[in-house]
Amino acid sequence: MFRIHSLKFIGVVNCELVVAFGLVNTYCQDMRKALRILPPVLALLLVATMAQAATAPKPGSVCSKAGQSITVNKKKYTCVKSGKKLLWNKGVTVAAPKPSATPTVKELKYETELSPINLAAYKEFIKTYKARMTTEVPNVEFIVEPKMDKVLLKQIVDNINVSAKFFAQERPLNVPLKIWIAMSSEFQWIYDNMTEVLPSQLLEGGWLDMKLARSKAEPNGFMGGGAAGDTKSGVATLFFNGSTKANWGDAFWSQVPAHEFTHVVQRYELGNSMGPMLCWVREGNANYYGWLIAGRNSQAAYRNFWLQALSRIPTLAEVPDYQSKSAAYWADFFVQGELKKPNECDPWINYIVGAMAFQYLGGTYGNDAIQSFYMGLKDGWKGVCSYPISSAGVPCESWKIVFKKSFGVTPEQLYPKFGQYIAAEIKWAKGKKVYWNQEALKIAPIPKD
Numbered sequence: 001m002f003r004i005h006s007l008k009f010i011g012v013v014n015c016e017l018v019v020a021f022g023l024v025n026t027y028c029q030d031m032r033k034a035l036r037i038l039p040p041v042l043a044l045l046l047v048a049t050m051a052q053a054a055t056a057p058k059p060g061s062v063c064s065k066a067g068q069s070i071t072v073n074k075k076k077y078t079c080v081k082s083g084k085k086l087l088w089n090k091g092v093t094v095a096a097p098k099p100s101a102t103p104t105v106k107e108l109k110y111e112t113e114l115s116p117i118n119l120a121a122y123k124e125f126i127k128t129y130k131a132r133m134t135t136e137v138p139n140v141e142f143i144v145e146p147k148m149d150k151v152l153l154k155q156i157v158d159n160i161n162v163s164a165k166f167f168a169q170e171r172p173l174n175v176p177l178k179i180w181i182a183m184s185s186e187f188q189w190i191y192d193n194m195t196e197v198l199p200s201q202l203l204e205g206g207w208l209d210m211k212l213a214r215s216k217a218e219p220n221g222f223m224g225g226g227a228a229g230d231t232k233s234g235v236a237t238l239f240f241n242g243s244t245k246a247n248w249g250d251a252f253w254s255q256v257p258a259h260e261f262t263h264v265v266q267r268y269e270l271g272n273s274m275g276p277m278l279c280w281v282r283e284g285n286a287n288y289y290g291w292l293i294a295g296r297n298s299q300a301a302y303r304n305f306w307l308q309a310l311s312r313i314p315t316l317a318e319v320p321d322y323q324s325k326s327a328a329y330w331a332d333f334f335v336q337g338e339l340k341k342p343n344e345c346d347p348w349i350n351y352i353v354g355a356m357a358f359q360y361l362g363g364t365y366g367n368d369a370i371q372s373f374y375m376g377l378k379d380g381w382k383g384v385c386s387y388p389i390s391s392a393g394v395p396c397e398s399w400k401i402v403f404k405k406s407f408g409v410t411p412e413q414l415y416p417k418f419g420q421y422i423a424a425e426i427k428w429a430k431g432k433k434v435y436w437n438q439e440a441l442k443i444a445p446i447p448k449d
Helices: 028-037 040-053 116-132 150-166 184-197 207-217 251-269 279-294 299-311 327-337 349-365 367-380 398-407 411-429 437-442
Strands: 007-013 016-021 024-026 069-072 075-082 085-088 140-144 177-183 224-230 236-242
Touching: 116 150, 116 279, 116 299, 116 349, 116 367, 116 411, 140 150, 150 177, 150 236, 150 251, 150 279, 177 184, 184 207, 184 236, 207 224, 224 251, 236 251, 251 279, 251 299, 251 367, 279 299, 279 327, 279 349, 299 349, 299 411, 327 349, 327 411, 349 367, 349 398, 349 411, 367 398, 398 411
Parallel strands: 140 177, 177 236
Antiparallel strands: 007 016, 016 024, 069 075, 075 085, 224 236
């Protein structure tokens, strides 16, 4: 048999023969090039040799070198020493290489389901929000303390600008607004600026002093804002104090910018007065729009903000057994609310229950009806009371006349419906998963518009 000693058959790789000339391995593609330059007889011998090599060796037949192996048809044959002879073994089946597993990326999906009325209110808001967005820039001056956290600052600025655009029909974008922004650890800076620009009557009651004291007691936990009213020169004001614990996944912080801007709109609509509004009207409306604007680009985020808010009710010890309260209890809450003075709005339950009342109004009557109600409060008291605040120290009852004009029914007719909705909403939320901290941030994308 003619043998070319310099040619050694290695095996089959990907259906191509692998050969070696000296120390160089090459594929059949290169081999075909070599064949073209060899004498015809030699080429035929090479082809015959390769064909023979590609045939599975007969087990027990003689081989030339111990350890030599060949793989044919997914079976590997090895030259082994048997006594004094070198023989091909029976061969071992070679398992086909398993493709590397592609890692499964689990898509994070969060619940978006809302109760029917709340969903209707959310959809109504989104429709209005999209229709009202504009490229016009609001006339807002941001005055920022140098140590203010840049991430929190951007959240405030972005949400104030969007809030201003949303309410542009009620408060035109060219109306000026000044906003002071600092961390709570620097609240003294806010205090000094506000006491300098605000009329003394807007500082009565020591409310700003109490905030300063709280900032000193809780520099890392206290966060919020304030809509104190107009400066001595007649420009609307706001202030915001951030905290190291503030983050966009938190329902309280995320609604603060829009909440406080809603108060600016209320003051503008009511002639720089908060007098004509009951507590649930004033604070409930601000919370209502606060969460809607914060959750404008994610229904899942809005839902989680809302569940966070409801879950906080018992932590404030105002109505610890709120989940067991009947619809009648909540209806009576509004009856009793008519007796509250403007300086008695602080219990947070006024904020959250008021927000649910506006969810009912928004989902049932729409955003335009709500704004019609506020616009009517400005002069509604004239001819009914001497002042927006009655002699009893509560808002003039003229608000009920305006209410019926806006919604077509009296407050007394809607109180039981408010109660039914609130009891049902609390029941809806019971047992639902609430996300906090880093997990909440995953479903609370920070709006970019």
